[in-house]
Amino acid sequence: MADVMLLQLKNISREFPSAEGGAPLEVLRGLSMEVARGESIAVVGPSGCGKSTLLNLIGTLDQPSGGTINFDGRDLLGLDADELALLRNREMGFIFQSHHLLPQCTVMENVLVPTLAHGRATATDEERARRLLDRVGLGERLAHRPGQLSGGERQRVAVVRALINEPQLLLADEPTGALDQATADQLGQLLVELNAEENVTLITVTHSEKLANQMASTVELKDGQIKS
Amino acid sequence: MTRGRLIFNSLTHHARSHVGTLLGAIVASAVLTGSLVVGDSVKKTLQNQAQQRLGHIQAALVQHDRFFRADLANAIALDDKTHFAPILKLNAAGYVTDTKKRANQIQLIGIDDSFWKQALLKTIRPPILKDGEALINPRLAAQLGLKAGDEFRLRIAKPSVLPRDAPLSVAEDLTARLTLTVAKVTGVNSELANFSLRPGAVPPFNVFVPLAWLQKKSRTARTRQRDAREQYNTDSRTGSIGQCRAEKKLAHRGCGVGAD
Numbered sequence: 046m047a048d049v050m051l052l053q054l055k056n057i058s059r060e061f062p063s064a065e066g067g068a069p070l071e072v073l074r075g076l077s078m079e080v081a082r083g084e085s086i087a088v089v090g091p092s093g094c095g096k097s098t099l100l101n102l103i104g105t106l107d108q109p110s111g112g113t114i115n116f117d118g119r120d121l122l123g124l125d126a127d128e129l130a131l132l133r134n135r136e137m138g139f140i141f142q143s144h145h146l147l148p149q150c151t152v153m154e155n156v157l158v159p160t161l162a163h164g165r166a167t168a169t170d171e172e173r174a175r176r177l178l179d180r181v182g183l184g185e186r187l188a189h190r191p192g193q194l195s196g197g198e199r200q201r202v203a204v205v206r207a208l209i210n211e212p213q214l215l216l217a218d219e220p221t222g223a224l225d226q227a228t229a230d231q232l233g234q235l236l237v238e239l240n241a242e243e244n245v246t247l248i249t250v251t252h253s254e255k256l257a258n259q260m261a262s263t264v265e266l267k268d269g270q271i272k273s
Numbered sequence: 274m275t276r277g278r279l280i281f282n283s284l285t286h287h288a289r290s291h292v293g294t295l296l297g298a299i300v301a302s303a304v305l306t307g308s309l310v311v312g313d314s315v316k317k318t319l320q321n322q323a324q325q326r327l328g329h330i331q332a333a334l335v336q337h338d339r340f341f342r343a344d345l346a347n348a349i350a351l352d353d354k355t356h357f358a359p360i361l362k363l364n365a366a367g368y369v370t371d372t373k374k375r376a377n378q379i380q381l382i383g384i385d386d387s388f389w390k391q392a393l394l395k396t397i398r399p400p401i402l403k404d405g406e407a408l409i410n411p412r413l414a415a416q417l418g419l420k421a422g423d424e425f426r427l428r429i430a431k432p433s434v435l436p437r438d439a440p441l442s443v444a445e446d447l448t449a450r451l452t453l454t455v456a457k458v459t460g461v462n463s464e465l466a467n468f469s470l471r472p473g474a475v476p477p478f479n480v481f482v483p484l485a486w487l488q489k490k491s492r493t494a495r496t497r498q499r500d501a502r503e504q505y506n507t508d509s510r511t512g513s514i515g516q517c518r519a520e521k522k523l524a525h526r527g528c529g530v531g532a533d
Contacts, residue, residue, distance in 0.1 A: 149286030150279065157274035166274040 051213060051246050052080040052103065057112035058269075059098050072098045073109070074269040082213070085240045085247040087257035090266035096250040097218055099266070103248065104137055104216045105129045117213060134162045138207030138245070140217040144199040146191040146206075152178065153187040156206045170209065177205040180242075181235060197228035204235065208243055215240070217249040221256055233259045322474070325467040329390070333470050343488060346387065358387040361487050365429040365451075365480070369417050376416040379478040381429055381451075382468065383487030406456040408481040410466040414458040416478065421458060427451045427480065451490075453482065 057076045060069040072095040080086060088096050101107040102114065105121055114121040117136070124132065133139075146155045156174040157166040166174075178184055181201040191199055200220065207215055217236065221229035233256040240247040249260060257263050265272040284291060334341070346357035361383035368375040389400075400408055409419060417425055428448050459466040459479075467476040 147279075147282075149282040154274050154278070154282065158279070161274065161276055161279065165276070171274075 049081050050079050051082045051084075051117055052078075053113075053115040054078050054103070055113045055115075057099075057102060057109045057114065059095070059102065059107070060110045072269055073102075075112075076266075076270055077112075078264065078271060080246060080248065082246055083240070083244050084262065085237060085260040086249070087260040087263045088248065088250045088266060089252070089254075089257050089263055090272075092252075094266040095269045096266055100216055100218050100248065100250050103214075104139060105133055134159060135210055136213050138210070138212040138215045140200075140203055140207050140215070140220045142219040142222040144191070144203040146199055146202060148191050151188050151190055152183060152194070152202050155191065155202055156209055159206060159210050173211075174205065174209055177208055178202075180239075181205055195228075197224055197232060200224060200228075200232055201235065204232070204239065208239065208245065211243070212245060214246045214248065217247065217251075219251055220249065221251065221253055229253065230255065322467070323472075325465070325476075326469050326472070328465045328468070335470060343385075343484065356387060356390045358385070358390065359484065360384050360388060361484055363429050363487075365427040367413070367417060367425055367427045367478070367480070369419070369423075369425045372418055374417045376413055376478050379413065379427065379480055380469065381427060381480050381482065381487070383484035384481050385484040388465075388484075400457050402456055402481065402483045404483060404486040405453060406482070407453040408457050408459060409455055410459050410476065410479040411461050412467075412476045413478040413480065414455075419455050419458070421455050423455045425453060425455065427453060453480065 055077050057073055058071065059073040060071050062069050076095075076099065088099060090096050098107065102109050103116075105124075108122070116132070121129070121132075147158065150158070153171075153174060156178065157170060160166040160170045175184070175187070178187060181204065183198060183201060183205075186194065186198065191202070194202065200223070204220070215236075220236065221232050224232060233253075236247060236249065237259050239245065247260070249256065251257055340361070341359065343359040343361075346359040350357050363381045363383075365379040365381040366375065366377045367379050402408060414420065419425055428450050431447055431449055466479065468479055469477045
């Protein structure tokens, strides 16, 4: 069972201190969940329910106030900053609402930026980048810069960049939030296909019911807890 | 894709803003450096001016309308490390008869050898002045067109033991003329050429003469004035002479350093 589960969250809570010195703001309250390898999950809920906070905790961009997070058998709260950075680079991929591509680099170079964390891009990395870009329909746009791409194309480059280091977990925070409906549908479909093809676990935070329905399962948050 | 490639791409992509930042840094550095250089230059200039004006002098005891005895300098010498030098400083106006050139606000300074210990001499031996000879500074030499061996005249305010506005002070014959020969024009940056006890951006007109010679002239003047004052006191006691007549008599007797 331990091999099947990639991610285990137990009794997670996250509080933010009040600016006025009053009672702290509780965003997540005793949240527990498990995510199996290769699963695709949509996290939905109203604004302010803690979706992005949960994604930040899973992605080690934030620390919980209480509880434990196990990733691939490791307690994430027991890792130091360097180990967490290495983990994020090697085993996690991030997609945000904005693409955050470097305007000075080409599509190919942008995709290879995460490989610089461990030296330089190898021929294998370049071959994988070329294959993935071809897979998402950007095989002819390798030398183009982000300014020469449409919004959907930029977001597809961001997806490939998140997958370049062969992560086990892909975290997407409103990946279709800045796209029109048709492009959002295409990107959602692409994420699901890549989830299967690359055998990467996918957790997507979204307000889009359509995107949520494309995922294998859905988790609904309400008042900092999973709605049963 | 390498880190060098990423850096190169970033530099070329943001070249304009980098150039702007670089130019801004250059301008800011130039302004700051220039300010510091100008500040240092002004500071050094002021230090030089102060040094030319005061030499090694650290303190001065000044009585504006009174006189000290010259040997007071020796009397107050506490140790061998501190040097005291008496001077007699009078105000004067100078002119050259032939060329009609004039200079006002001249400092006529009577000095002796001890004075040169305070000066920043560039020569080993202090200049030797004979009676009637003068050492003048470059500014006065330029103003009057003088060089070594030339003759010029000074009109000086006669020293008096009484203030000019005192009732007993003489009302006439307040000045006297001296004819002097230029022994040497001092160097620009040496020999206390710009000696002055008052700060100022413009160098003074300075004439240095032997102290003993100037004292001799002054003593004569003071003696005459003391005689006049004693005569006035006698007349006042007898009540035979009024204030106006006494002043007239004092004026007739005179108190200058002597005209030549």
